Amino acid sequence: MADQVLKPIEGLIAETRKLIQPYIFKRLEARRPRQAGKKIARTITVTSGKGGVGKTSIVANLAISLGQAGRRVIILDADLGLANIDVVFGIRPKRNLTDVINGAHTLDEILIQCPCGVQIIAGGSGISELAHLPPEQTKRLFEQLRFLEDKADYLLIDTGAGINQTVISFCLAADQIVVVTTPEPTALADAYGIIKVISQTRPASQISVLVNRAESKGEADFIQERLEKVAKEFLKFQIQKLGYLPDDQNMYLAVRQQTPLVLFSPMSPAAVSLRKIVSEAFNESVTIGSVPAESEPDGIEGFLGRLSRFFRKAETPL
Ligand SMILES: Nc1ncnc2c1ncn2[C@@H]1O[C@H](COP(=O)(O)OP(=O)(O)O)[C@@H](O)[C@H]1O
Ligand SMILES: [Mg+2]
Numbered sequence: 001m002a003d004q005v006l007k008p009i010e011g012l013i014a015e016t017r018k019l020i021q022p023y024i025f026k027r028l029e030a031r032r033p034r035q036a037g038k039k040i041a042r043t044i045t046v047t048s049g050k051g052g053v054g055k056t057s058i059v060a061n062l063a064i065s066l067g068q069a070g071r072r073v074i075i076l077d078a079d080l081g082l083a084n085i086d087v088v089f090g091i092r093p094k095r096n097l098t099d100v101i102n103g104a105h106t107l108d109e110i111l112i113q114c115p116c117g118v119q120i121i122a123g124g125s126g127i128s129e130l131a132h133l134p135p136e137q138t139k140r141l142f143e144q145l146r147f148l149e150d151k152a153d154y155l156l157i158d159t160g161a162g163i164n165q166t167v168i169s170f171c172l173a174a175d176q177i178v179v180v181t182t183p184e185p186t187a188l189a190d191a192y193g194i195i196k197v198i199s200q201t202r203p204a205s206q207i208s209v210l211v212n213r214a215e216s217k218g219e220a221d222f223i224q225e226r227l228e229k230v231a232k233e234f235l236k237f238q239i240q241k242l243g244y245l246p247d248d249q250n251m252y253l254a255v256r257q258q259t260p261l262v263l264f265s266p267m268s269p270a271a272v273s274l275r276k277i278v279s280e281a282f283n284e285s286v287t288i289g290s291v292p293a294e295s296e297p298d299g300i301e302g303f304l305g306r307l308s309r310f311f312r313k314a315e316t317p318l
Contacts, residue, residue, distance in 0.1 A: 049190025090258030096124030
């Protein structure tokens with residue numbers, strides 16, 4: 001009796017399944033690119049032109065804040081001159097990118113584990129070698145860097161002072177560039193300088209400005225608006241606004257304690273502003289600032305492709 005009732009029902013289920021199957025697959029296929037896109041790491045290069053404006057402090061604290069929000073963050077320390085992300089975190093890297101280039105270690109072996117799941121790649125002299133590596137070493141390095149796609153939601157690149165080829169290549173290769181400036185005229189002039197080079201070399205670049213060490217929101221807004229105006233007028237380029245951090249002596253104390261500010265003094269004014277930037281500017285689709293849809297990240301693969309192109313160009317001076 002039960003069989004007699006069940007059979008038609010099973011038959012009906014099988015029929016229905018057959019009917020809806022193509023639609024299920026269609027829907028899954030339609031969803032796949034979006035899901036895959038979400039997993040793609042966003043590469044962000046933090047730069048300034050002028051040294052000492054707070055790039056390294058900002059990279060470290062952005063990384064920790066994003067880590068606290070559940071994001072997987074890897075920092076690439078590309079500041080060869082004064083590589084000090086390790087100082088901010090109180091660590092002493094034993095290995096760096098050179099060891100990967102030489103084939104002595106894998107990328108996994110040189111990754112330094114930091115609080116909140118943040119990991120650091122110490123660039124060392126490997127960074128300056130990138131532009132002139134023989135093909136087999138470039139291949140080895142890029143093969144290793146490709147693994148970052150599965151390990152990170154963000155690759156944050158801390159650059160050194162100056163507007164040199166290495167800095168520019170990392171800016172041009174990234175999905176997004178954060179230009180840090182202070183209200184000082186020299187810092188502003190250098191910020192404009194780097195915005196000029198980047199926007200003229202790759203007009204599709206996404207540049208966000210972060211005003212650091214501002215006396216007030218009013219001062220930060222004034223600086224931001226001035227930069228925006230000159231970029232629009234003279235470079236025909238639209239920059240984005242990322243926000244500002246107040247001048248806060250806790251930042252200096254945190255560096256002395258070799259602990260990122262957001263961990264050392266979470267309620268200090270600069271730490272509060274940093275979290276505000278992270279919660280306002282970094283949204284679900286791992287974009288930062290009001291970035292147009294066409295600037296969806298194309299991951300480590302896109303980053304490496306552009307990086308190799310720009311480094312190759314570097315053989316002829318800019
Ligand atoms: N918002 C801030 N308020 C006060 N001091 C700051 C602030 N941001 C950075 N600093 C200080 O400025 C100095 C240089 O910062 P750093 O991050 O090393 O700059 P960069 O990487 O651009 O050279 C550090 O001593 C740091 O503590
Ligand atoms: Mg620095």
